Amino acid sequence: MLEKALTGDSKYWGWIGFLLLLIAVGFGAYLRQFNEGLTLTGLSRDVSWGFYIAQLTYLVGVAASGVMLVMPYYLHDHKAFGKITILGEFMAVGAITMCLLFVLVDLGQPMRMMNMIIFPTPNSVLFWDMVVLNTYMFLNIIIGWTVLQNERKGIHYQKWVKVLIYLSIPFAVSIHTVTAFLYAGLPGRHFWLTAIMAPRFLAGAFCAGPAILLLIVFFLRRFTSFDAGDKAIKSLAVIITYAMILNVFFLLLELFTAFYSQVPGHMHALIYLFAGLHGGHALVPVMWASVILAVIVLILLIPPKFRNNYNLLIPALIMLVLSTWLEKGVALVVAGFIPNPLEHVNEYAPTLNELVISVGVYAVGALIVTVLYKIAIGVKAEVGDAAH
Amino acid sequence: MKSDRRHFLKAAGVATIGVAAGATAAEANLLDSAKELLLGPKGAAPYPEAKKNARWAMVVDTRKLTAESMEKMIHACNHAHNIPLHPLRKKGDKYNKDEIKWIWEEEFENAFPGQMNEHLPPKVTQNEVLVLCNQCENPACVRVCPTKATFQRDDGIVIMDFHRCIGCRFCMAACPYGSRSFNFKDPRIASLEINPEFPTRMKGVVEKCNFCAEQLDKGLQPHCVEACENGELVFGDMNDPESEIRKVLRNNYTIRRKPEVGTQPQVYYIV
Numbered sequence: 265m266l267e268k269a270l271t272g273d274s275k276y277w278g279w280i281g282f283l284l285l286l287i288a289v290g291f292g293a294y295l296r297q298f299n300e301g302l303t304l305t306g307l308s309r310d311v312s313w314g315f316y317i318a319q320l321t322y323l324v325g326v327a328a329s330g331v332m333l334v335m336p337y338y339l340h341d342h343k344a345f346g347k348i349t350i351l352g353e354f355m356a357v358g359a360i361t362m363c364l365l366f367v368l369v370d371l372g373q374p375m376r377m378m379n380m381i382i383f384p385t386p387n388s389v390l391f392w393d394m395v396v397l398n399t400y401m402f403l404n405i406i407i408g409w410t411v412l413q414n415e416r417k418g419i420h421y422q423k424w425v426k427v428l429i430y431l432s433i434p435f436a437v438s439i440h441t442v443t444a445f446l447y448a449g450l451p452g453r454h455f456w457l458t459a460i461m462a463p464r465f466l467a468g469a470f471c472a473g474p475a476i477l478l479l480i481v482f483f484l485r486r487f488t489s490f491d492a493g494d495k496a497i498k499s500l501a502v503i504i505t506y507a508m509i510l511n512v513f514f515l516l517l518e519l520f521t522a523f524y525s526q527v528p529g530h531m532h533a534l535i536y537l538f539a540g541l542h543g544g545h546a547l548v549p550v551m552w553a554s555v556i557l558a559v560i561v562l563i564l565l566i567p568p569k570f571r572n573n574y575n576l577l578i579p580a581l582i583m584l585v586l587s588t589w590l591e592k593g594v595a596l597v598v599a600g601f602i603p604n605p606l607e608h609v610n611e612y613a614p615t616l617n618e619l620v621i622s623v624g625v626y627a628v629g630a631l632i633v634t635v636l637y638k639i640a641i642g643v644k645a646e647v648g649d650a651a652h
Numbered sequence: 653m654k655s656d657r658r659h660f661l662k663a664a665g666v667a668t669i670g671v672a673a674g675a676t677a678a679e680a681n682l683l684d685s686a687k688e689l690l691l692g693p694k695g696a697a698p699y700p701e702a703k704k705n706a707r708w709a710m711v712v713d714t715r716k717l718t719a720e721s722m723e724k725m726i727h728a729c730n731h732a733h734n735i736p737l738h739p740l741r742k743k744g745d746k747y748n749k750d751e752i753k754w755i756w757e758e759e760f761e762n763a764f765p766g767q768m769n770e771h772l773p774p775k776v777t778q779n780e781v782l783v784l785c786n787q788c789e790n791p792a793c794v795r796v797c798p799t800k801a802t803f804q805r806d807d808g809i810v811i812m813d814f815h816r817c818i819g820c821r822f823c824m825a826a827c828p829y830g831s832r833s834f835n836f837k838d839p840r841i842a843s844l845e846i847n848p849e850f851p852t853r854m855k856g857v858v859e860k861c862n863f864c865a866e867q868l869d870k871g872l873q874p875h876c877v878e879a880c881e882n883g884e885l886v887f888g889d890m891n892d893p894e895s896e897i898r899k900v901l902r903n904n905y906t907i908r909r910k911p912e913v914g915t916q917p918q919v920y921y922i923v
Contacts, residue, residue, distance in 0.1 A: 372819015452828025
């Protein structure tokens with residue numbers, strides 16, 4: 265099937281070339297960082313995780329979101345998702361690759377990465393994060409590839425594939441739960457020390473991931489022969505709406521707990537995010553932008569009249585992705601470090617080199633997703649399942 | 653844990669000796685001194701208070717701390733442990749993002765957030781205090797480390813293997829005291845004079861106060877304690893009821909940093 269990725273028009277090759285260029289530039293920036301150290305980032309003694317780890321957090325959610333297609337299709341026989349389940353699985357492969365790369369570029373001693381396997385440490389959440397991320401990635405590669413291959417041959421997938429599909433459902437939940445535990449289990453980091461961290465992550469994932477997928481579906485509908493069908497689009501939009509409502513609700517719960525209890529530690533990071541603290545307010549515009557976008561998104565998504573109008577749905581999805589990214593892909597990780605354990609406010613901003621590396625990692629993910637989608641759509645066109 | 657490491661060192665030692673069997677005498681000498689550096693000198697006198705089941709702890713008498721005495725202690729530590737002095741990354745930076753700190757001064761309200769009562773005696777709130785790794789009995793940094801590069805010795809010291817650390821900085825997120833530093837850049841270029849008795853680090857690894865385990869293994873007190881002139885710091889074995897530190901704890905009311913997070917710090921403060 266791989267040969268399907270090797271034929272394409274000039275636009276396809278132009279896109280591939282563009283991504284390869286971004287990867288090369290990002291790799292160059294990484295070599296600089298590799299030589300000189302993480303001093304080339306905006307990270308510091310006080311804010312020791314930043315843009316890289318925040319992207320890991322966000323992308324784990326994108327990866328986990330595939331389950332929002334897999335579960336309705338395989339468990340509830342929601343036939344409308346039959347055609348796009350493969351897109352969710354392949355998106356998960358790209359997203360997890362990016363997650364692993366973001367961890368890699370964040371390591372101070374990347375050459376010692378294998379120490380995590382040589383000296384396995386079950387009491388470390390990072391160890392489990394590595395285990396579940398890798399397992400989930402391989403599950404998606406195997407499931408997606410095998411199902412597609414069988415579809416091409418015109419046969420039903422084998423029983424063992426079904427077992428893996430069922431297994432992938434708890435694993436999708438686990439990758440985001442374990443990632444939330446990276447933060448939620450740390451004493452003295454009040455902002456993260458919350459039992460609803462994992463539910464918050466999952467709610468964010470189950471709206472943001474499917475939103476990205478739906479945007480891709482709209483793109484494919486316009487520019488390729490692949491049409492997911494209105495029924496699939498509309499059901500996915502409903503799932504996104506409910507998840508976004510939960511996502512906003514959970515944030516409000518955090519605000520209530522902190523400000524009604526008046527426990528200083530619980531309020532500090534939130535005050536820093538929404539109003540600024542001790543002269544530091546770098547994230548205030550980020551947080552307010554996220555909140556305002558979230559409100560607009562809910563207004564556009566909740567009434568079916570608006571949601572079913574694609575001219576409103578598409579901008580709503582774009583704003584949703586932006587809103588959740590500003591919250592989880594920027595603010596959530598950084599604000600956990602501000603103020604620091606000694607209540608000093610020292611801020612963080614990513615450097616250009618850090619951003620170029622990040623763009624390179626995103627380009628790797630985009631390349632993987634492009635190639636896998638090209639194959640999937642090629643096979644579907646071949647067996648006559650592309651058009652609606 | 654401790655015995656695991658000993659076995660590893662032994663095995664590593666045997667392997668190295670095997671490889672070096674054909675090496676010259678000069679190289680063999682080099683090997684010996686390397687082993688001495690790792691394992692401590694042969695036949696060193698035991699630390700006077702050392703018992704088999706020692707549990708090391710420290711009392712900081714903040715009443716006795718002065719700007720000069722703290723500077724002396726900090727300098728003794730920095731010098732002994734080859735702590736690099738990095739310049740600011742950019743002119744006009746608000747703080748030093750690359751800074752490495754093992755023991756340093758903090759305002760009372762920063763060292764003890766939440767214990768800043770109104771109208772405390774000025775001598776308590778206006779003087780700075782010394783902070784360092786608390787050598788927690790229940791250390792969060794050890795719990796989160798994915799490679800056991802940070803581990804706890806039988807005597808309670810939380811210590812690091814700089815050669816195993818992958819630089820994920822999970823421990824920095826986990827430490828409720830901000831006691832850990834990361835080598836954002838090569839520390840060797842910024843060390844003024846290298847003390848050959850203690851290993852230098854490489855970029856990309858975390859480091860922190862080790863309660864001078866290298867001193868204890870030689871039967872000596874930690875460097876900061878040695879630099880005291882008026883008993884500002886008291887160091888000793890918590891498991892020995894007759895030790896000086898136990899006497900000091902019996903006779904003075906002490907506080908610890910953030911006791912509510914359950915880490916059981918082993919650095920106590922008299923205020």
